[in-house]
Amino acid sequence: MAAAGESPEVLFWVGCAGSFDQRAQKITKAFALILEKVGIRFAILGNEESCNGDPARRAGNEFLFQMMAYGNIQTLNNYGIKKIVTTCPHCFNIFKNEYPVLGGHYEVIHHTQLLQQLIDEGRIKMKEGNAFKGKRITYHDSCYLGRANNIYEAPRKVLQALDTELVEMKHCRSRGMCCGAGGAQMWKEEEKGHIRINAARVKEAEATGASLIVSNCPYCMTMLSDGVKANGREEDLQVLDIAELVAQSME
Amino acid sequence: MHIIQQVLFILLFIIAVYLFTRKVRQIRRNIFLGKSKNIQDHKRERWRNVLLLAFGQKKMFRNWIPAILHFFVYAGFIIINIEILEIILDGLTGTHRMFSPLLGPLYNVLIGCFEILAILVIFGCAVFLIRRNILRVKRFQQREMTRWPKSDANYILIMEIILMLLFLTMNTTDRELQLRHIVHYTQTGPFWISALLAPLFGQAHTGTLIGLERGAWWLHITGVLFFLNYLPYSKHFHIILAFPNSYYADLEPKGKMDNMPEIEHEVHLMFEPPPPDNTATEPPPPGRFGAKDVPDLNWKNLMDAYTCTECGRCTAACPASQTGKLLSPRKIMMDTRDRMEEIGEQINKNGKFEGDGKSLLYDYITPEELWACTTCNACVEECPVSINPLDIILQLRRTMVMDDAKAPAEWNAMFGNIENNRAPWKFSPEERDKWREDV
Ligand code: SF4
Numbered sequence A: 001m002a003a004a005g006e007s008p009e010v011l012f013w014v015g016c017a018g019s020f021d022q023r024a025q026k027i028t029k030a031f032a033l034i035l036e037k038v039g040i041r042f043a044i045l046g047n048e049e050s051c052n053g054d055p056a057r058r059a060g061n062e063f064l065f066q067m068m069a070y071g072n073i074q075t076l077n078n079y080g081i082k083k084i085v086t087t088c089p090h091c092f093n094i095f096k097n098e099y100p101v102l103g104g105h106y107e108v109i110h111h112t113q114l115l116q117q118l119i120d121e122g123r124i125k126m127k128e129g130n131a132f133k134g135k136r137i138t139y140h141d142s143c144y145l146g147r148a149n150n151i152y153e154a155p156r157k158v159l160q161a162l163d164t165e166l167v168e169m170k171h172c173r174s175r176g177m178c179c180g181a182g183g184a185q186m187w188k189e190e191e192k193g194h195i196r197i198n199a200a201r202v203k204e205a206e207a208t209g210a211s212l213i214v215s216n217c218p219y220c221m222t223m224l225s226d227g228v229k230a231n232g233r234e235e236d237l238q239v240l241d242i243a244e245l246v247a248q249s250m251e
Numbered sequence B: 001m002h003i004i005q006q007v008l009f010i011l012l013f014i015i016a017v018y019l020f021t022r023k024v025r026q027i028r029r030n031i032f033l034g035k036s037k038n039i040q041d042h043k044r045e046r047w048r049n050v051l052l053l054a055f056g057q058k059k060m061f062r063n064w065i066p067a068i069l070h071f072f073v074y075a076g077f078i079i080i081n082i083e084i085l086e087i088i089l090d091g092l093t094g095t096h097r098m099f100s101p102l103l104g105p106l107y108n109v110l111i112g113c114f115e116i117l118a119i120l121v122i123f124g125c126a127v128f129l130i131r132r133n134i135l136r137v138k139r140f141q142q143r144e145m146t147r148w149p150k151s152d153a154n155y156i157l158i159m160e161i162i163l164m165l166l167f168l169t170m171n172t173t174d175r176e177l178q179l180r181h182i183v184h185y186t187q188t189g190p191f192w193i194s195a196l197l198a199p200l201f202g203q204a205h206t207g208t209l210i211g212l213e214r215g216a217w218w219l220h221i222t223g224v225l226f227f228l229n230y231l232p233y234s235k236h237f238h239i240i241l242a243f244p245n246s247y248y249a250d251l252e253p254k255g256k257m258d259n260m261p262e263i264e265h266e267v268h269l270m271f272e273p274p275p276p277d278n279t280a281t282e283p284p285p286p287g288r289f290g291a292k293d294v295p296d297l298n299w300k301n302l303m304d305a306y307t308c309t310e311c312g313r314c315t316a317a318c319p320a321s322q323t324g325k326l327l328s329p330r331k332i333m334m335d336t337r338d339r340m341e342e343i344g345e346q347i348n349k350n351g352k353f354e355g356d357g358k359s360l361l362y363d364y365i366t367p368e369e370l371w372a373c374t375t376c377n378a379c380v381e382e383c384p385v386s387i388n389p390l391d392i393i394l395q396l397r398r399t400m401v402m403d404d405a406k407a408p409a410e411w412n413a414m415f416g417n418i419e420n421n422r423a424p425w426k427f428s429p430e431e432r433d434k435w436r437e438d439v
């Protein structure tokens, strides 16, 4: 981007999971495809992007967090970035809430919010008879989009536009149950208990009778997919990111 | 006779108020053992929270049945206490029902309302006792709900029922005495509930009735003054602290973690070292990172601990607790309070706290509990009195990781990856945009 010398409308912050995790890469690709189709000029930082420091900070390693934040803010400010969109609620939360006091001020939106906007503006239109029309699905509120930032409606509006049959889980919206990955849990074995958190959450999803769990976070994606496997429901219970639904259904 | 009663009452009242104030001042002192935190902004929004969360009990209504019952008990208890004012003034001046001539017929409406509320309080408390002891609702049975917290809750409920029964007995016997035109019993006319109950005492001796009325009056007010002094030792202190705690509740998005400016500063120095002659302005070396013991937390964390009503809504919503891990956000708050009381005891004895070889982290809260937290904020969301257990968990983690180098091995590996590869996994930074190859 630096070389091209043009100024993008928005920076797509891909995030570590979105860059390296094989499953999450598909979300990244789906979202990039949507941006291209809609004709939004976006940039990525490529190998100049670094971990935003969320797992380090939440694990208690403030030093490492501050180092990553310092580097990222330097990079973003050097490029004069004004607006960031990200497919990861953890990145979203850090940029929106925690970088400003460190000198990083950006307009930050989560991809579910951008998708809702684009649908509202008529820039994304769904195909006649899209694959998810009438399908019984359930939606998993990630903690960092939901409780952490009170975003519950934008993703649901996107699902409405897809004409799906949304069945809520027992715990949803501000009561949503965590997938088990936040707070750096993603990088360690769970403590001793009687069931894994992701398996417990997938059970709630199973109880809705849905054949598809929709997520908005690459970590939830990993945890829920593992939970589906652990509960032996691989055959008939799918997990997809909201961006994947839209990418498959838009004209 | 009246003079003796009056003198006794004045003595009792002075002692009760003295003891209560002394304990409250100790609690205040304990809370301010914590670090300073400046919370002065957004006054309007804060008062709104006091109205909605404390007076309106908005969060309680996430769960209707306990919310309504709790509202009876809360409203009943607060409103009936207007009656206490009259009782205290009567006690101090030797009068009887001094508000009756002042308020006229309004007095009967008022007391009538109080009587209805008293019935609702008795009903609410009875259902709560059943929920705790017979239905054994899960959130009241967890590990940290040991003997004292369980009995504490039961004592309060039983005390409230007794106080309300005494209040009704007092009014009922009073009514019957009025009907018999006994001197000193001001003619107030009937009250709604006690008037219906008065015939129960139709056969009783006047002497017995006066004994009952005086007995109920004295037991009631003594009970109330005892209750007042029980509060600060109990989870029931929330009826006072819920108000300031709602005022000082965090207004930022829940996802936002507190910054550590001292570390921010050090990292800046690392990247942009100051010119070498600039040593004069170097800040003093930082103390402990995060929190290990109660004085390392901030005063809001400590006020949270005294506000906690041990209801367990946080723990019931915690994904770690739900799946059988040791972590329970309620226990975090109870431990913090217990440790604070322990330190407070030593200050009461020695005038200061010089350390006792113990700390909140390790002696009360174990690493295994702290590692299990997913920072999901469910506990913060659920708490009806604006307590933030997560904030304490994160501060304790900081000490464990940065001061005591006790992070789990897997986390150390993750830290290493971030440091070396700028990603929490072992991938080369060069591969960051590999996903584009097949777009
Ligand atoms: S933030 Fe931590 S303690 Fe609170 S509910 Fe979530 S996992 Fe439990």
Ligand code: SF4
Pocket (backbone or CB within 6 Å): B307, B308, B309, B310, B311, B312, B313, B314, B315, B329, B330, B333, B382, B383, B384, B385, B387, B389
């Ligand atoms: S922290 Fe709040 S929700 Fe948890 S037990 Fe205490 S009062 Fe109840």
